[in-house]
Amino acid sequence: MAKVTQCQSCGIPLDKKTPAGTEKDGSLSSKYCTHCYQNGEWTMDLSFDEMYDYNLKRFQESDMNKVQKYFLNKMYTKKFMRKLDRWSE
Numbered sequence: 001m002a003k004v005t006q007c008q009s010c011g012i013p014l015d016k017k018t019p020a021g022t023e024k025d026g027s028l029s030s031k032y033c034t035h036c037y038q039n040g041e042w043t044m045d046l047s048f049d050e051m052y053d054y055n056l057k058r059f060q061e062s063d064m065n066k067v068q069k070y071f072l073n074k075m076y077t078k079k080f081m082r083k084l085d086r087w088s089e
């Protein structure tokens with residue numbers, strides 16, 4: 001049984017810096033991060049492409065270390081994002 005450890009909307013790993021979002025009843029989301037999802041709703045109503053560009057920029061500007069950024073540049077593709085629950089229709 002795999003535990004979801006990355007946001008199924010933007011793909012960012014869920015950890016202390018990026019906590020889970022919240023459902024309508026205030027409980028923590030098991031799937032989405034706080035940037036994407038709050039009170040049971042998307043924080044931003046973006047298309048797939050807009051979301052991809054937004055995330056890429058956000059990650060680049062975050063305080064990730066060089067190794068994480070290197071990994072990100074290699075791994076964070078549209079193909080990767082398509083596999084996340086929100087986009088995999």
Ligand SMILES: [Zn+2]
Pocket residue numbers: 007008009010011012032033034035036037
């Ligand atoms: Zn997210």
